[in-house]
Amino acid sequence: MPGIDECLLEAMRLPGARGAALVDWTSGLALGTVGDAPGGDHETTAAEAAELARMAAEHGTFAAHGDELPPVEDVIISNGDSYHLLRFVDTSFDSSVFLHLWLGREDGNLALARIRLGEMAARLVLG
Amino acid sequence: MVRTTPPALPVRDRQATRALSPMLTRLAEERATGVLVREHGVLYLAEGRVVHAESPHAPGLDVLLTAHGTLAGAAWQQAAAQTPGPLHAAELLLRSGILPTGALELCHLDALYDAGYFALAPSSTPGRFRYDPAPRPGPLPSVPVVALERETLRRRLLLHRLWPDPAADSTPLIRADPAAGRAPAAPVTPRQRAVLDRVDGLRTAADIARNLGRQAYHTLVDVRRLTAAGHVSPTAPAPPAPVPLPPHQVTTDPDIALLKRLRDALEAL
Numbered sequence: 001m002p003g004i005d006e007c008l009l010e011a012m013r014l015p016g017a018r019g020a021a022l023v024d025w026t027s028g029l030a031l032g033t034v035g036d037a038p039g040g041d042h043e044t045t046a047a048e049a050a051e052l053a054r055m056a057a058e059h060g061t062f063a064a065h066g067d068e069l070p071p072v073e074d075v076i077i078s079n080g081d082s083y084h085l086l087r088f089v090d091t092s093f094d095s096s097v098f099l100h101l102w103l104g105r106e107d108g109n110l111a112l113a114r115i116r117l118g119e120m121a122a123r124l125v126l127g
Numbered sequence: 128m129v130r131t132t133p134p135a136l137p138v139r140d141r142q143a144t145r146a147l148s149p150m151l152t153r154l155a156e157e158r159a160t161g162v163l164v165r166e167h168g169v170l171y172l173a174e175g176r177v178v179h180a181e182s183p184h185a186p187g188l189d190v191l192l193t194a195h196g197t198l199a200g201a202a203w204q205q206a207a208a209q210t211p212g213p214l215h216a217a218e219l220l221l222r223s224g225i226l227p228t229g230a231l232e233l234c235h236l237d238a239l240y241d242a243g244y245f246a247l248a249p250s251s252t253p254g255r256f257r258y259d260p261a262p263r264p265g266p267l268p269s270v271p272v273v274a275l276e277r278e279t280l281r282r283r284l285l286l287h288r289l290w291p292d293p294a295a296d297s298t299p300l301i302r303a304d305p306a307a308g309r310a311p312a313a314p315v316t317p318r319q320r321a322v323l324d325r326v327d328g329l330r331t332a333a334d335i336a337r338n339l340g341r342q343a344y345h346t347l348v349d350v351r352r353l354t355a356a357g358h359v360s361p362t363a364p365a366p367p368a369p370v371p372l373p374p375h376q377v378t379t380d381p382d383i384a385l386l387k388r389l390r391d392a393l394e395a396l
Contacts, residue, residue, distance in 0.1 A: 003228040004236075004268070024237070026345045027285065028136035029278055031236050047136040058316040071317075092197040093234055094341045127227030 004032040007124045011101050014116055016108030018082065019101075021046055022089075022124075025053040026096045038082075038102065049100045052077075053086050057096070074114060081105050087117040091125045099124075137284040147247045147276045150254055155272035160262055165254040168246025171214065171262040176269040178262050179214040180242035184333045185343040188213055188238040194340020197234075198226060211261065218265050235267045240278055241342040243270075247279045282344055290351040294361040300326045300335075300350065305357035313356050322349045326359055 002010065004022055011020040012035050019035035023046045030046035037045040056062050056075045063071035075086040075098075083103040091097070099121050103113055146152040151163060151170070158175035168182030181187060189207070192198040202225060206216040221231050286293070302323070315323060325335045336346035353359040 003232050007229055022233075026342075026348055027240075027278075027282055029240065029281075031233065044138045047138045051136050058318075060314075089233075091230060091233065093191050093195050093230070094339065094345075095233060095237055096345065097233065123227075124229035125227055125233065126230075 002120075002123055004124070005034070007099070007120050008032050008034040010120055011099065011117060014101070014103070014108075014113050016104040016106065016113075017101060018104055019045075021049075021100045022097055023050050023053070023100055024095070024097050025050040025057065031097065036102070045100070045102075049084070049086060049098075053088070053098050054096075056086075057088065073118065076110070076114070078105070078110070083108050083110050083113070085110070085113055085117055087114075087121045089121045089125055137281050137288065147279060148254060150256060151247075151272055151276070154256060159256070159258065160260060161256055161258040162262065163246075163254055163256045165246050166250030166252050167248045168242055170243065170246050170275075172272075173262040173264045173269065176264065176271055177239065177243060177275050178264065178267070178269045179212075180239050180246050180275075181213070182242040182245035182343075184245040185238070185242040186337045186340065187242070188217055188234060190337060190340055191234050191238055191342070192226075197230065214262070214265070214267070217267060221266055232268055236270070237342055239270060240275065241344050243275045244279050244282055244344050247276065286347060286351050289348065290355040292354070292361075295350050295354045295359065296332055296347055298361040299329050299331055300359050301328045301362055302326050303357055303360040313352070315353070315356075315358065319349045319353055319358075322346060323353060323358055328362065 008020045008022065011017060017035065019033070019037050019042075021033040021037070021042060022031045023029070024031060028047035028050040030042050033042040033046075039045065052075060056072050064073075070088055070090045072088055074088070075084075077084040082105050085101045085103065087099045087101070089095070089097045089099060099117055101113060101117055103110070148163075148165070154161075154163065154172060155175040160173050160175075163170040163172060167184060168180060170177055171179040171181075186194075189203050193200045193203055198220070202220075203216065206219045206223075207213065210216045210219055217231060217235055220226055221228065286296075321339055322335055325338055330338070332346050332350045333343050335350075336343040339346070350359060354361075
């Protein structure tokens with residue numbers, strides 16, 4: 001069964017992966033990081049990504065309608081040279097974490113990465 | 128509707144090297160192994176790294192794991208009965224494969240940073256360290272002392288930016304009328320709603336965290352946001368005990384030089 005580090009290393013094997021982190025969106029703490037971060041600083045990246053994730057998770061506009069569903073699955077940002085994919089991790093205990101994958105736009109495949117990151121998020125907490 | 132943008136999550140100041148506990152810094156430097164008991168919590172060090180933390184203000188790993196059925200209460204009790212402490216119980220659960228590794232690592236780190244935040248809170252009494260070979264680096268992740276200190280400082284700053292008055296952190300909470308005064312209230316999120324539903328004039332934020340099986344710091348974030356929005360307020364603290372009158376001054380000619388030396392010595396502390 002994968003731990004946090006194995007999960008992040010697996011994410012880094014996706015084509016175009018530049019960096020990955022497991023981040024708590026309430027506090028902005030990076031609980032694990034691998035690879036590079038934009039600007040070279042995982043802590044700043046985690047705090048800023050957490051802010052974005054929190055906005056998405058807390059505003060009803062973006063929430064799925066159904067009590068059994070987690071409010072939000074992914075947040076996707078694209079820019080001129082990269083993609084940022086935030087995948088919420090749905091834990092059976094109370095937590096507020098997401099996986100953050102930073103992908104180069106040249107080599108990255110957003111659709112594939114989205115599916116794989118979702119599988120990794122599930123394996124991380126379900127085994 | 129006018130809505131103020133919530134303050135950004137603070138980024139750790141790399142320049143800020145101020146240690147929260149000089150004793151802890153020294154213990155990390157000498158790669159000490161043992162138990163640091165502080166006023167608001169306990170840190171377990173193995174070779175200078177924090178492997179586990181406990182605080183009466185934060186729910187333990189057992190509460191976080193059992194509150195929502197991740198782990199049956201009986202399974203935890205069984206593991207706890209076979210081991211000397213919660214960290215060893217968690218390691219036993221990891222070895223037994225009852226819980227997924229990632230889930231247990233995540234919950235362990237959540238609990239460590241949560242209890243560590245309170246353990247490193249300012250205290251009125253000095254901490255005591257006991258060298259003890261029991262804490263050891265195990266299969267669950269440990270955290271460098273400096274990382275826990277920096278994160279604790281960053282968390283304090285986040286709370287301060289949300290609402291600067293710390294009174295709501297520790298006193299029983301009461302519901303307030305958001306219309307009274309303040310700026311238009313931000314909508315209450317589902318997570319905050321659960322907190323608000325448990326505000327009854329008796330429970331503190333720590334009680335609510337335990338009741339919900341949530342991290343205490345995360346509950347403080349919700350409580351400070353709810354306080355800022357005017358939904359919640361701390362109960363008035365008990366009036367301070369009347370200060371006893373100073374004994375009647377008999378000295379008519381105080382020794383000024385002695386008092387000055389005393390003052391200088393106190394300032395130099």
